[in-house]
Amino acid sequence: MKISDGCDNRCTYCAIPLIRGGYSSRPFDDIVAECEELAAGGVTEITLIAQDTSRYGCDMGDGHYQLPELLEAVSAIEGVHWVRVLYCYPDSTEDRLLDTIQRLPKVAPYLDLPLQHIDDDLLRRMNRRGSADWIKSRIAECRKRGIILRTTMIVGFPGETDEQFQTLLDFVKEARFDRLGAFTYSAEEGTAAAKMPDQIDEAVKNERLDQLMMLQQGISMEVNEARIGTRCEVLVDGFDEESGRFYGRSLLEAPESDGCIWLNADRELVPGEYVQVEITGADAYDLEGTMME
Ligand code: SF4
Structure with missing residues (x-):
């Protein structure tokens, strides 16, 4: 805006x-x-x-x-x-x-x-x-x-x-x-x-x-x-066909300028939904996390 x-x-x-x-x-x-x-x-x-x-x-x-x-x-x-x-x-x-x-x-x-x-x-x-x-x-x-x-x-x-x-x-x-x-x-x-x-x-x-x-x-x-092991709320942004994974962002990732959080989840996610995630992996740009129930 x-x-x-x-x-x-x-x-x-x-x-x-x-x-x-x-x-x-x-x-x-x-x-x-x-x-x-x-x-x-x-x-x-x-x-x-x-x-x-x-x-x-x-x-x-x-x-x-x-x-x-x-x-x-x-x-x-x-x-x-x-x-x-x-x-x-x-x-x-x-x-x-x-x-x-x-x-x-x-x-x-x-x-x-x-x-x-x-x-x-x-x-x-x-x-x-x-x-x-x-x-x-x-x-x-x-x-x-x-x-x-x-x-x-x-x-x-x-x-x-x-x-x-x-x-x-x-x-x-x-x-x-x-x-x-x-x-x-x-x-x-x-x-x-x-x-x-x-x-x-x-x-x-x-x-x-x-x-x-x-x-x-x-x-x-x-x-x-340093974020590995922490938990955060993630907004699901979409699904990446190539990797077959959903991805999203927490409050600490701005859209477009920052990396994303790749999500491991045992159910279909819906872009736009918020889920609780534990961060399990990281590189210099992106994070990886597992959805918590
Ligand atoms: S770079 Fe400086 S002049 Fe240009 S928009 Fe930003 S604050 Fe304004």
Whole structure:
């Protein structure tokens, strides 16, 4: 469910504000009414998205961020079982939002917090708000509340030195994100970064991407292995003809961006149903589980 369009940030590599304009929140009541309609039609999982979800409400009323209130309202709708939030910006991810995510049982204790980099100089040149120290303190606040983290990084931004890339690797090793996606920088027409000197060679960018993803693969593997033996509720998503197995997701797997849980069950499952599962296996992307009666 898209809760706003456009973006007021001006990340130097991004053309979205040029294409979609400034931040424009959808009216609160319209979003809630649409969620109610979806729930009445049988939808049980709602994912709130925007270019910058955590800023929702900045252009309404007194300008305070209203994502916490929206989460309260959507999770109170009868029939809504799970609510998720994707694409938050670190500086608008306030404690009040983290507290709300922690407090509401239907809301996934999961934040997608694209950070892009951690080197202060690169963050400045990307025109991202927040220093490395401050970002680390936000991560600590999430962890304190048991919120799992997905992030996105860009490698090969113009001028990224070997040392700055190493700073990123060290940070990823230390932060141990539950999920991490990464991209090589690509110049977008009309953006400030496209005109920056010291564009990085494609081969170097790809090599850095491989190094980062290899590092994260090990971390994701350990994170997933730590879930073996735990139990969780799983929403059945579908049946895979090739493997002959049903698959689904728990509250900790966002649709499309995260892996899935392969299900062993001794009965036919129905996509859309929720089942209790014990996790029995893991790789770096997916989990395997057995349905509990
Ligand atoms: S990267 Fe995201 S936050 Fe930055 S300008 Fe683009 S849409 Fe906005």
